[in-house]
Every structure is written in structure tokens, then in C-alpha cells.
Amino acid sequence: MKSHRKELWFEVPQRRAYLNITPQVEAALRESGIKEGLCLVNAMHISASVFINDDERGLHGDFEKWLERLAPEKPHSQYRHNETGEDNADAHLKRSIMGRETVVAVTAGRLDFGPWEQIFYAEFDGLRKKRVLVKIIGD
Amino acid sequence: MKSHRKELWFEVPQRRAYLNITPQVEAALRESGIKEGLCLVNAMHISASVFINDDERGLHGDFEKWLERLAPEKPHSQYRHNETGEDNADAHLKRSIMGRETVVAVTAGRLDFGPWEQIFYAEFDGLRKKRVLVKIIGD
């Protein structure tokens, strides 16, 4: 069994954003030389997500509005977590909906995707350097 | 390390439905001959989910009502994604709550389940052919 590990670094210049990281994950897979296996992609920070959905800007706008409705950022004082001096409790909740990680099948050396699947890094508390972990195992 | 790949195809005759696909996943596992490993089951489409929960019709009715409250289908015009000509933005949101995939342990050649765990395909934008991917790795 082979394994390969790669960190992807991001510094998003605003609080929230959706980045298509599929090309970076594909590059990590090529480096690994793995043909059959599983590829884990996870946010290493607890106020960010990795998920698979459509690369369509309108949909990302819908995500932004919807997540603000389900887990509003403000007022910051509505969350006990923010009493610790943080202001990012909403980011922990938004990330809980969108998920920490995805696991993708690797088949014949490729990410084994349906027609529109793309991997996104969702930043909910940006303006600083944060990481995504890619771990691939297989043969 | 062995690996096995299988696609499951569905054409749900209405917009939304919950299908218990545990028997098909178990069949794929038997075909694989894998005794110890991990089994990934994921929707290959971004308006559908794979998740594990109870096979109880009342609960599925509760999911339907609850997801419509959190991410209502109508009016279609409330979503920017639908300006592209689609009407399925709500399906992308519902799928985000219920999840794209599950990973199940394989032990002694069986899906290593608790007492009530069953795997479901949740269709949120049906009336056409769509796929689930099963990928099993192990020995």
C-alpha cells in the first residue's frame, strides 16, 4: 500500500469565500502515483469546510445567503463561544453544515467523479493562513 | 490491497425520494471478495445524497418536511442558481445538509453496522437517471 500526504495553504482576503481546489487535489494525486484507492481531503481548521458541489457562482451566492440565515454571523454576542474573545462562532456552525472533509474514490489514477463534481474549500473565517490536508492511500 | 468499483443507477419517478440501497452495497461487497477495509458510497450527482439512518417511513416524512423548512424548493426565484435556467437550487442545499457520501467499515466480509444502520440514496432532483458510486478497498 502506498500513501501520499500534501498540505494546501490558503489566505483568503475576506471573511468568507468558496475556492475550487480540484486542480490542486488532482496534482497531489498525480504526484502520489496511486492508481486505485481513496483520497481524503479535509480542512485542518475548525472554521472552514471541504465539500463537493457545483462550480456555479450563483449557487455559491445562494450558499452564502442560506448559511447566514441558518447560522448568522451577527450579533456576535448571541454566541457563548464569542465570550472567549473570538467572533467566529458562526463559522463553526456553518462548517458543521457544509462538512469538514470529503473522501473521493481513485480509479485508474483519476478522481472518480460524476459529471459536475468539484471540490471546494469553504472559508468562513478568513484573513489568515489556513490549511487543507490531502491524504491518498492505495496502490 | 484489493479494490472494487461499482456504479448503482437510479431513475426516481418523482422529484424527491429516499431509497434503501443497503442490499446493493452488500452485493458489491460480496463481489469484491474484500474482508477487511473501507467502503465508500457516494452520490455522483450534486443534487442527491448518500447517508445512513433508520429505515422508517415516518422518519423519511419528517426529513422531507424538515428539509423543505430549512431549504424550501419554492419560490424558485429566491435562488440565484435558478437564474441559470435550473430549478434545483434547493436540491443542492438539501444535499449539503444530508451529505454526499458515507464511509463504512468492512469487517469479516460484512458492512460493520450498528443495530439500525441502513444506507440511503436521497434524491432531491429526480425524474432522470443518476448514479451512486461504491468503491471498496482492503484485503
Next chain:
Amino acid sequence: MKSHRKELWFEVPQRRAYLNITPQVEAALRESGIKEGLCLVNAMHISASVFINDDERGLHGDFEKWLERLAPEKPHSQYRHNETGEDNADAHLKRSIMGRETVVAVTAGRLDFGPWEQIFYAEFDGLRKKRVLVKIIGD
């Protein structure tokens, strides 16, 4: 390829709670002797979750309040699932938001975590014995 399986048992003395189970998962990893691979941690019951987030008590209070807003326990009669004699439909919904499982990379014999990642068992229908499964595969 090696694999290791371990069940963790819990009996939470109230309906809902968040338990940091990272030490128990790390112990299972040490027992496995696996240095490179993937570690699956999943609730074996469908009214509980395993997820990764911050070990901060205020945040757990925010989760409790937020999940009660999105999927309120009472009145029990609002859910069809409860017509079966259960009163835990809300627990199935809360678990759907927080997730059944997490997959963690194993690197150099350690859980490959970012700075604040910790693994939690979330109980949404306690007062009885329930289980978490840890399954680790790799070399």
C-alpha cells in the same frame, strides 16, 4: 495492509452531551501499530454523531441552542417518527446536521490534525449504552 477495529462504549446520563473521544481514538491507533493510513470513526447508532470541532464549552452550548432551533425536540407530536412510540425524531435530524462519521489521516503513527481539531461523540438520545466504531486501515 493492516486493519484494526475497536468499539468505544458510552452511557451518557442525560439526553444530550458532547464528549471529547480523541484520547480513546489515539489509544486505538497506538494499539493498531499502523503508521500510514486512514482512521474511520463513526457512531453505530442513528441518533448520535461523530464530528471534529473545537473543545470549547461555550461552543458546545452554542451547538445545543442552535440544533434545538433547527430541529427542536418538542413538541414530540410534530414528528411522524414519534408516532411509532419513539420520542427521538429530533435526534435523527440533529445527527443529520452534525454527521455520522469522520475520516482522519494517519501519518507517522499519529492522527494528522490541524491545531485545534478534536473528535467528539455527540449524544442526542442518551440514557442508554451506545457505541462508536473505530476502524483503521494502512501499513
